Amino acid sequence: MGVTQISSGARPAAAQLEPTRARPRPGSLSRRESRWGYLFISPWLLGFVVFTAGPMLASLVLSLTRYDISNPPPTWIGLDNYIKMFTSDPKFWHSLRVTVTYALVAIPLGLTFGFALAYLLNLRVPGVPFWRTAFYMPAVMPAVASALLWGAIFNPRYGILNWFLSLVGIHGPGWLASRDWALPALIIMSLWGVGGGMIIYLAGLQSIPTTLYESAQIDGANGWQQVRHITLPLMTPVIFFNLVIGIIGTFQYFTEVYVLTSTASGGLGGPVDATLFYNINLYNNAFRYLNMGYASALAWVLFVIVLVLTLLVFRSSAAWVYYEGEVRR
Amino acid sequence: MRLGIKARSQLTRGCALVVLTVGFIVVMIPLVWMASSALKTKEAANTMPPQWIPKEQVKVNVDGKDLFLYDIPVEGVVRRLALVSKDGPTGTFVNPDNPTEQYQLPVASGVRAKVVRFHWDNFAAAMKTVPFGRYLVNTLTIVLFGTIGTVASCTLVAYGFARFRAPGMSVLFLLLLSTIMLPPQVTLIPTFIIFRQLGWYDTLLPLIVPAFFANAWDVFLLRQFFMTLPIELDDAARIDGCGPWGILWHVIIPQSWPALITVTIFTVLYAWNDFYAPLIYLQSQEHWTVALGLQSFNALYSNQGNLLMAASVLMVLPPILIFFFAQRLFIQGVVISGIKG
Numbered sequence: 001m002g003v004t005q006i007s008s009g010a011r012p013a014a015a016q017l018e019p020t021r022a023r024p025r026p027g028s029l030s031r032r033e034s035r036w037g038y039l040f041i042s043p044w045l046l047g048f049v050v051f052t053a054g055p056m057l058a059s060l061v062l063s064l065t066r067y068d069i070s071n072p073p074p075t076w077i078g079l080d081n082y083i084k085m086f087t088s089d090p091k092f093w094h095s096l097r098v099t100v101t102y103a104l105v106a107i108p109l110g111l112t113f114g115f116a117l118a119y120l121l122n123l124r125v126p127g128v129p130f131w132r133t134a135f136y137m138p139a140v141m142p143a144v145a146s147a148l149l150w151g152a153i154f155n156p157r158y159g160i161l162n163w164f165l166s167l168v169g170i171h172g173p174g175w176l177a178s179r180d181w182a183l184p185a186l187i188i189m190s191l192w193g194v195g196g197g198m199i200i201y202l203a204g205l206q207s208i209p210t211t212l213y214e215s216a217q218i219d220g221a222n223g224w225q226q227v228r229h230i231t232l233p234l235m236t237p238v239i240f241f242n243l244v245i246g247i248i249g250t251f252q253y254f255t256e257v258y259v260l261t262s263t264a265s266g267g268l269g270g271p272v273d274a275t276l277f278y279n280i281n282l283y284n285n286a287f288r289y290l291n292m293g294y295a296s297a298l299a300w301v302l303f304v305i306v307l308v309l310t311l312l313v314f315r316s317s318a319a320w321v322y323y324e325g326e327v328r329r
Numbered sequence: 330m331r332l333g334i335k336a337r338s339q340l341t342r343g344c345a346l347v348v349l350t351v352g353f354i355v356v357m358i359p360l361v362w363m364a365s366s367a368l369k370t371k372e373a374a375n376t377m378p379p380q381w382i383p384k385e386q387v388k389v390n391v392d393g394k395d396l397f398l399y400d401i402p403v404e405g406v407v408r409r410l411a412l413v414s415k416d417g418p419t420g421t422f423v424n425p426d427n428p429t430e431q432y433q434l435p436v437a438s439g440v441r442a443k444v445v446r447f448h449w450d451n452f453a454a455a456m457k458t459v460p461f462g463r464y465l466v467n468t469l470t471i472v473l474f475g476t477i478g479t480v481a482s483c484t485l486v487a488y489g490f491a492r493f494r495a496p497g498m499s500v501l502f503l504l505l506l507s508t509i510m511l512p513p514q515v516t517l518i519p520t521f522i523i524f525r526q527l528g529w530y531d532t533l534l535p536l537i538v539p540a541f542f543a544n545a546w547d548v549f550l551l552r553q554f555f556m557t558l559p560i561e562l563d564d565a566a567r568i569d570g571c572g573p574w575g576i577l578w579h580v581i582i583p584q585s586w587p588a589l590i591t592v593t594i595f596t597v598l599y600a601w602n603d604f605y606a607p608l609i610y611l612q613s614q615e616h617w618t619v620a621l622g623l624q625s626f627n628a629l630y631s632n633q634g635n636l637l638m639a640a641s642v643l644m645v646l647p648p649i650l651i652f653f654f655a656q657r658l659f660i661q662g663v664v665i666s667g668i669k670g
Contacts, residue, residue: 033493036573040489041498043482044505047542051520052508058519069522117352120345123338133656134353137360140652142602144620145641148627149363152634158375160362192359196663203664223341244510252512255604263628282514287609292518299514306512 063297068290081297092298094273095281098183102277103250106187111242114197119231121198122205132199139196147259150189151176176260182274186256197242204238205231236321240313247309251302254279278302363645366638368447374634384443389425398425401439403432409442410434451639455626458636461643463615464622471536471618472600478540479547479596480589486543487551488577492563509545521609531612536603540596547592550662554588555581591662594655598648619644 038045063081065074085092117135121128138146153159154175162172173181212230221229257275262268268284269276282302286295361381366374369383388395389411396411401422403410410422415436424430455461490502524535558581566580582589607618617625626640652659 030494034495037489037493037495037498040493040573041486041501043541044486044543044548045501047482047539048504048508051539051542052511052516055516055519055523056511058522059515059517062518069525117349120349123342123345125342125345125349129656131349131353132660133653135356136660137649137652138356140598140648141645142604142620142623142648144602144604144623145645148623148637148641149359151627152366152638153359153362158377158379158634160358160379163377163379192356195356199660199663203660248510248512252514258604258608259624259627262624263631279514286518286521292522296518299512299517302512303515306510310510 059296059299062293063300065293066291067293067296069292070290074293077293081294082301084294085297085301091273091276091281095269095276095278098274098276099250099253099278102183102187102253103247106190107243107246107250109187109191110194110197110246111239113191114194114242115201115235115239117194117198118201118205119227121202132195132202135195135198137195138192139199143255144259146192147189147256150185150192150256151260154185176264177266177271179272179274182261182271186260186275189256200238200242201235204235208234236317240317240321244310244313247313248306251278251306253277254283258283363638363641366635367451367642368449368639369451369635370448371633371635374638382445383447384445386441387444387446391423391425391428396423396425398442399436399439400442401434403434410439412436448635451635452643455636455640455643458630459622459626459640460614461619461622461640464617464619467533467611467616468601468618468620471533472597474537475540475600476593476596478537478542479544480592482541482543483547483551483592484577484582484585484589487548487555488581490548491552491555492560492576492581493573505545505548509549517609524610530610531616533611533616535610536600536606547595550592551585551588554585558584587658587661590655591658594651594659595662598651601648 062074064076064078066077066080067074121131125131153161156162156172156174156177159175161175165172175181175185208231212234213226216226216230254277257277257280258268261270261275264270266272266274268288269280278298279302282295282298285291285298362379365381365383369380370385373380373383373385387398389398390396391411391413394413396413399410399412399422400407401410402408408424410432411425413421413423413431415421418435418437419433420436422432422434486505490498490505520535524530527534529535529538562580562584563576566576571579602620603618604620604624607621608624611617611621614625623640623644627637630636
């Protein structure tokens with residue numbers, strides 16, 4: 001498992017589509033080969049039909065119904081769920097706003113910190129394995145446990161964060177209890193896990209041939225110029241991939257918010273809906289209000305949003321993502 | 330003055346080390362805080378300024394009475410004495426090792442002595458407060474069967490994609506990869522309804538059975554690995570009379586331990602850490618997993634910060650230990666699959 005594969009990580013599908021063999025075979029043999037191939041992938045094929053394609057269609061159909069799971073059957077209501085969502089459901093718009101705000105701040109910050117750490121480690125400082133382990137550790141922790149830990153840290157009275165702030169003369173806010181500070185608190189918490197991105201960037205950095213830097217040094221390039229013209233261009237596929245995954249991840253953000261807010265006085269997504277992420281709103285509709293039809297519609301809108309965002313990032317990537325071996329005009 | 334290239338790179342490295350150390354401290358503080366809170370008394374967990382090393386006031390038994398210990402100056406030397414009785418501002422202190430040695434001292438001049446004491450019993454208390462053993466058995470059941478299912482099914486599927494040509498195979502592989510981008514919510518509700526119809530709601534089955542149908546991440550990781558194995562070995566095995574199963578069993582799997590272990594580690598961690606699926610499918614407490622149990626612990630005993638942190642430490646330890654012992658494989662796996670972990 002070579003680290004070099006990272007350069008194809010951004011579009012793995014394009015990497016090696018053909019299996020590693022080329023010899024042509026007589027017809028009967030190749031038909032037999034096909035049969036074996038289908039046989040081996042059949043667990044996934046079956047699972048795809050039963051757990052992906054089927055449910056996808058079903059949820060599309062359900063999204064056109066009113067369906068209370070405790071009171072079947074579903075009633076056909078056409079596009080009413082979608083109309084309600086866009087015209088008369090302030091929670092929908094609010095949850096979008098919360099999710100996008102978080103994404104716009106947390107993703108670039110996480111990217112920057114993760115990349116910066118990887119860059120520092122790649123300067124051949126002593127003890128790279130040690131630093132790597134230490135920074136990566138928060139990323140392997142269960143979300144429930146790290147959320148509980150941060151809940152204690154953010155406690156306005158007994159938490160260590162406000163204690164540290166008081167040492168420098170700042171009267172800390174109420175964090176998760178405050179409408180204005182709950183979202184920033186979640187962003188701070190997410191930065192604790194930047195080690196996850198760091199590992200991937202570090203592997204990418206290590207795969208850049210040192211000869212490139214050496215020849216740049218001979219040409220008189222300074223440190224920043226090397227970063228700007230060698231490191232960043234070669235790292236864009238990795239950065240790009242993390243960006244896409246980051247966007248998708250934000251729309252699925254759930255556990256931390258659930259753990260931190262479901263038992264607080266403000267309720268799930270509180271205080272005053274300050275942390276009502278898209279996925280929290282969906283959960284509420286599906287499993288609290290039991291509006292399975294409406295929740296399906298929310299899921300499909302989520303799907304379309306993620307799809308459009310991913311396509312946008314892919315489209316724009318031509319302008320800023322540089323793949324090795326590509327000729328640039 | 331211009332520095333030479335060597336001096337300059339040493340300077341850069343020095344600065345990098347300083348920044349890394351600061352980052353290290355910032356990352357470690359929450360973990361230290363967690364460990365320290367887990368070993369405190371309930372009162373000490375809620376004190377300001379925070380106690381980094383759990384300390385508490387202690388009593389000693391002198392002549393059948395429990396007395397507080399004080400650190401108090403006697404003729405310029407601070408001694409550790411027990412307070413027997415108070416008479417206004419003056420107290421009667423004795424040497425706990427020699428109770429006949431008595432002093433009359435102003436109580437205000439001393440402070441109650443604190444000694445470092447780790448409450449290891451918090452872990453036992455946390456496990457007794459909730460049926461932790463039950464949660465553990467449930468979680469391990471999911472981990473065990475989920476891992477068997479994932480490794481077995483993903484190996485077969487990855488082998489199929491890596492070694493067999495068939496019409497539509499590359500389209501199917503693209504389809505598989507595209508499911509990575511599919512938000513699970515899109516399939517969530519019908520899947521939930523199906524499992525409910527099957528009578529699997531509030532059982533562990535919805536958390537185990539889907540694992541037997543492979544997933545895109547692990548198939549991708551394994552396929553990438555299988556494709557690096559030389560095809561000549563397959564051919565040699567075929568000449569020796571191996572069929573497709575024989576090649577998988579005798580050629581592919583023996584060479585793929587690193588990748589298989591990586592997939593195993595990821596699956597174990599994922600199942601251990603998962604919260605969303607257990608939350609949706611498991612209702613009664615006897616079926617809960619550790620993750621659900623920890624969350625409910627928080628809901629019920631949020632005033633017992635020390636026990637909550639002790640329970641959290643218990644949940645955090647397995648992933649951290651696995652990570653430490655299988656670090657190299659783990660990191661390679663994260664790098665190959667791009668993000669997972």
